[in-house]
Amino acid sequence: MKAMHYRDVLAGDGAPAFFEIHAENYLHAGGPAHRYLEAIRRDHRLSMHGVGLSLGSEQAPSVEELSARAALVARYQPDQFSEHLAWCRSGGEYFNDLLPVAYTRQSLARIVRNVDIVQESLGRRILIENPATYLGFAASTFAETQFIGELVRASGCGLLLDVNNIIVSAINHGFDPVEYLDALPLHAVGEVHLAGHATRSDSTGAPICIDSHDGPVQAVTWSLYQTLLNRIGAAPTLIEWDSNLPDYRTLLDEARKAHAMQPAQARVPDAA
DSSP states (O other): OOGGGHHHHHHTSSOOSEEEEEGGGGOSSOSHHHHHHHHHHTTSEEEEEOSOSOTTSSSOOOHHHHHHHHHHHHHHOOSEEEEESSEEEETTEEEEEEEOOOOSHHHHHHHHHHHHHHHHHHTSOOEEEOOOOSOOOTTOOSOHHHHHHHHHHHHOOEEEEEHHHHHHHHHHHTOOHHHHHHHSOGGGEEEEEEEOOEEEEOTTSOEEEEOOOOSOOOHHHHHHHHHHHHHHOOOOEEEEOOSSOOOHHHHHHHHHHHHHHSOGGGOOOOBO
């Protein structure tokens, strides 16, 4: 949910059943953003998505970081709290990006530790999002799907399944997205993300896919989403659109398309 859509949401014109916010945008105590969010929360469910805990870092999240998010969760009582399988901090430096991790036993132990710390602080299970990646690490000893499965098993966390991220990674690494999907712990899916991506070419003409979130969901992503629904049934689904923002009605149209694809006997409302 973006600030430019606050007034449309409050107008109540065809609003979906839940909205997702980035936790980091609301860690301050008050101001207009919180006034709008309090009003929206009275009538709608929320999901919180974090981008700054750096679960892949050697450093565990700090007490201050955890306390701020725990207070936000207590204030708004979201259905889900999610974070990324990534890192963005090393030593005293913070990087404004979600950077990939090597899939090793050492990194698994570190991330399980960090996820456990967050879950204990928040008093709830969190969801971890599968990444969009552009390169692999020679040091990795797990396939990404194996690593995610071990993380879910060892920490008890759930999975935020980003379907677009699978497509992005599949194009960049040349794997079959359906085979990847089927290798994930689909029983742990607690929320689904859909988004648009951009395709470029490298110097050899090979395609490079970028997780851009700057346009509508593409046909290839809708197709994989349908495959996912065939595997797991209905699931809360969010449309991510973070730049080149459209009007609110366009977002609702995307959310309604996702809703229409869900099994008719057990549809779960979707979000923009």
